[in-house]
Amino acid sequence: MTDTQNLTLVQAVRDGLHTELREDDDVVVMGQDVGKNGGVFRATEGLFDEFGGDRVIDTPLAESGIIGTAVGMSAMGMRPVPEIQFSGFMYPGFDQVVSHMARFRTRSRGRFTLPMTLRAPYGGGIRAPEHHSESKEAFYAHEAGLKVVVPSTPYEAKGLLAASIRDPDPVVFLEPKLIYRAFREAVPDEPYTVPIGEAATRREGDDVAVFTYGAMTRPTLEAAETLGKEGIECEVVDLRTVSPLDREAIVEAFEKTGRAVVVHEAPKTGGLGGEITAILQEEALLHQEAPIGRVAGFDVPYPLYALEDYYLPSAARIEEGILEAVEF
Amino acid sequence: MTVFDRAYDDTVRVLDEDGEVVGDVPDLDDDSLVEMYRHMRLARHFDGRAVSLQRQGRMGTYPPLSGQEGAQIGSAYALDDDDWMVPSYREHGAALVHGLPLKQTLLYWMGHEDGNNAPPDVNVFPVAVPIASQVPHATGAAWASKLRGENDAFICYFGDGATSEGDFHEGVNFAGVFDTPTVFFCNNNQWAISVPRERQTRSATLAQKAEAYGIDGVQVDGMDPLAVYSVTKAALKKARDPDSDRPRPTLIEAVQYRFGAHTTADDPTVYRDDDEVERWKRKDPIDRLESYLRDEGVLDDERVAEIESSVEARVADAIDEAESMARPDLRELFEHAYAELPPELERQYEALAALRDDRGDAAFLED
Numbered sequence: 001m002t003d004t005q006n007l008t009l010v011q012a013v014r015d016g017l018h019t020e021l022r023e024d025d026d027v028v029v030m031g032q033d034v035g036k037n038g039g040v041f042r043a044t045e046g047l048f049d050e051f052g053g054d055r056v057i058d059t060p061l062a063e064s065g066i067i068g069t070a071v072g073m074s075a076m077g078m079r080p081v082p083e084i085q086f087s088g089f090m091y092p093g094f095d096q097v098v099s100h101m102a103r104f105r106t107r108s109r110g111r112f113t114l115p116m117t118l119r120a121p122y123g124g125g126i127r128a129p130e131h132h133s134e135s136k137e138a139f140y141a142h143e144a145g146l147k148v149v150v151p152s153t154p155y156e157a158k159g160l161l162a163a164s165i166r167d168p169d170p171v172v173f174l175e176p177k178l179i180y181r182a183f184r185e186a187v188p189d190e191p192y193t194v195p196i197g198e199a200a201t202r203r204e205g206d207d208v209a210v211f212t213y214g215a216m217t218r219p220t221l222e223a224a225e226t227l228g229k230e231g232i233e234c235e236v237v238d239l240r241t242v243s244p245l246d247r248e249a250i251v252e253a254f255e256k257t258g259r260a261v262v263v264h265e266a267p268k269t270g271g272l273g274g275e276i277t278a279i280l281q282e283e284a285l286l287h288q289e290a291p292i293g294r295v296a297g298f299d300v301p302y303p304l305y306a307l308e309d310y311y312l313p314s315a316a317r318i319e320e321g322i323l324e325a326v327e328f
Numbered sequence: 329m330t331v332f333d334r335a336y337d338d339t340v341r342v343l344d345e346d347g348e349v350v351g352d353v354p355d356l357d358d359d360s361l362v363e364m365y366r367h368m369r370l371a372r373h374f375d376g377r378a379v380s381l382q383r384q385g386r387m388g389t390y391p392p393l394s395g396q397e398g399a400q401i402g403s404a405y406a407l408d409d410d411d412w413m414v415p416s417y418r419e420h421g422a423a424l425v426h427g428l429p430l431k432q433t434l435l436y437w438m439g440h441e442d443g444n445n446a447p448p449d450v451n452v453f454p455v456a457v458p459i460a461s462q463v464p465h466a467t468g469a470a471w472a473s474k475l476r477g478e479n480d481a482f483i484c485y486f487g488d489g490a491t492s493e494g495d496f497h498e499g500v501n502f503a504g505v506f507d508t509p510t511v512f513f514c515n516n517n518q519w520a521i522s523v524p525r526e527r528q529t530r531s532a533t534l535a536q537k538a539e540a541y542g543i544d545g546v547q548v549d550g551m552d553p554l555a556v557y558s559v560t561k562a563a564l565k566k567a568r569d570p571d572s573d574r575p576r577p578t579l580i581e582a583v584q585y586r587f588g589a590h591t592t593a594d595d596p597t598v599y600r601d602d603d604e605v606e607r608w609k610r611k612d613p614i615d616r617l618e619s620y621l622r623d624e625g626v627l628d629d630e631r632v633a634e635i636e637s638s639v640e641a642r643v644a645d646a647i648d649e650a651e652s653m654a655r656p657d658l659r660e661l662f663e664h665a666y667a668e669l670p671p672e673l674e675r676q677y678e679a680l681a682a683l684r685d686d687r688g689d690a691a692f693l694e695d
Contacts, residue, residue, distance in 0.1 A: 059502065060498070062498040064494055068499060069467050070468060073472040078476070095458060099458045106665050108446075109445035110663075
């Protein structure tokens with residue numbers, strides 16, 4: 001019987017970092033305020049005291065410098081885990097992500113691979129200032145050479161993070177900060193991994209497949225429960241990894257139901273919803289009973305918080321989206 | 329006094345424009361000096377042939393290096409085999425000295441990714457095209473070496489234009505903060521495509537930028553291979569084995585000139601005067617070293633002729649080798665994006681391979 005702790009998602013991230021730092025001397029955590037301060041969300045709390053400043057490194061305030069030096073470090077075989085304090089601040093380092101982090105393996109024909117994991121709290125819903133709430137996972141999913149992970153539970157956050165750190169390829173690990181402390185779950189103390197690239201079915205249902213991930217998993221399940229009471233049974237699939245997508249799981253759930261809705265908080269245009277719709281068109285058109293619905297953020301810059309509750313898909317909006325697909 | 333104690337505009341020089349000794353000649357034996365000279369002649373000849381291949385349609389866009397042999401060969405010659413080179417896209421001569429076969433450089437500019445795949449014992453990073461983006465890599469790689477208790481030094485090349493970029497600042501700043509064993513080597517060739525050095529910064533020198541990061545900065549005559557060698561050697565030694573009161577990193581500004589275009593895609597006569605080019609050509613690093621070596625009795629007409637013919641043969645062989653490389657296998661398009669090919673990429677590959685099998689290569693290829 002393995003020991004477990006009842007952890008929030010952010011505590012599970014911390015536990016995952018702690019475990020991997022302990023397991024592998026080549027793992028280093030680096031970024032702004034990750035050391036003594038323990039991270040603005042406490043994701044690295046206590047790690048500096050235990051592992052010291054050469055393993056848990058407070059860097060200068062410079063996103064490109066943080067990501068670019070991690071590129072160099074990981075090219076030499078280390079496993080850096082750079083943190084960008086908020087994903088909305090990734091853009092000064094975006095060139096390093098797309099021009100180098102994603103391409104080093106291809107460009108060197110496999111001589112150099114970058115086993116680095118770029119972490120950032122992402123998404124909205126916490127009443128944060130401007131530029132602190134963006135959901136731009138599609139940028140990274142669009143970039144070949146990267147893997148993009150978005151956990152939605154504490155248990156999986158730890159296991160997916162361990163899998164990311166151990167992965168030979170670079171991973172962008174986006175942590176939905178809306179659910180950093182929303183609930184607790186039993187998380188084993190020992191190391192374990194949850195595989196990248198596999199979706200998880202959160203709820204079984206025959207009427208409509210609903211695809212989501214990250215913080216939107218909870219309101220989606222809430223909507224599904226409400227509709228369940230009305231006799232509409234939703235199959236809820238949590239993608240967990242947005243690149244590579246688990247196409248088989250997506251197609252399978254759709255074939256079972258003939259109807260689909262995608263829920264994400266990222267803007268609708270160019271978001272993962274379009275990609276999932278296209279996959280279903282390519283692979284399961286003849287199973288389709290209704291237009292594929294998208295419940296998403298709007299195609300506007302992320303608002304200040306007075307309007308944020310209208311921007312983010314709520315259980316009510318998700319219910320409406322599902323009803324449209326079911327009642328077509 | 330070390331070279332690091334000089335004023336930033338006190339340019340280190342060993343040979344003047346006529347090859348007369350004006351500084352401290354580095355401790356190199358005659359064979360090494362001739363080898364440096366041979367490398368410079370090789371780089372110059374290679375460069376001419378590469379431009380010609382591009383003009384003939386046998387190679388894609390190519391960035392010429394002529395004029396910069398002094399900086400490239402002088403600096404690379406100072407590296408130990410175990411040291412790492414992090415180049416930009418113009419360091420064909422430096423990479424050659426550090427062991428990268430000429431064939432690799434040709435292949436890269438002929439459009440083969442394999443050109444970036446150096447032999448496992450050659451410590452060269454892939455060519456970096458986005459300006460200054462390789463600077464943080466060099467810092468991070470050197471940092472890894474330091475954290476792991478290894479003892480390698482890293483040299484990072486970039487141009488004068490790169491010093492305007494944020495990544496230059498961030499990479500050098502990190503190196504200062506974490507005292508990484510990195511030598512930042514700025515090939516100040518006066519022009520960032522068409523924009524002159526004066527439009528990059530109001531700083532009087534690029535070397536003085538080191539001051540802002542708390543590291544050493546030194547300006548060297550980049551058309552003087554012996555001065556470049558001396559300065560780089562000292563910087564590498566300090567990176568590996570610093571005095572207690574000195575930072576490991578150094579910023580070297582090698583003042584030089586590119587005789588030709590930025591790449592084969594631009595025409596430098598549009599943005600600079602012939603007079604300027606002629607003025608700099610009088611500082612030609614190859615002539616300068618040759619003159620010195622002739623005066624020293626190390627080189628004579630016969631030896632120079634032998635070097636020239638051996639250089640021509642070596643470049644011709646490399647071109648034959650590169651041009652005889654088959655087009656990479658179709659699977660190479662997909663093979664290295666990830667350590668393990670994701671199922672969707674496998675499907676994309678199989679669909680393309682099936683179409684090619686069905687329609688033949690003629691349906692895809694231009695020639």
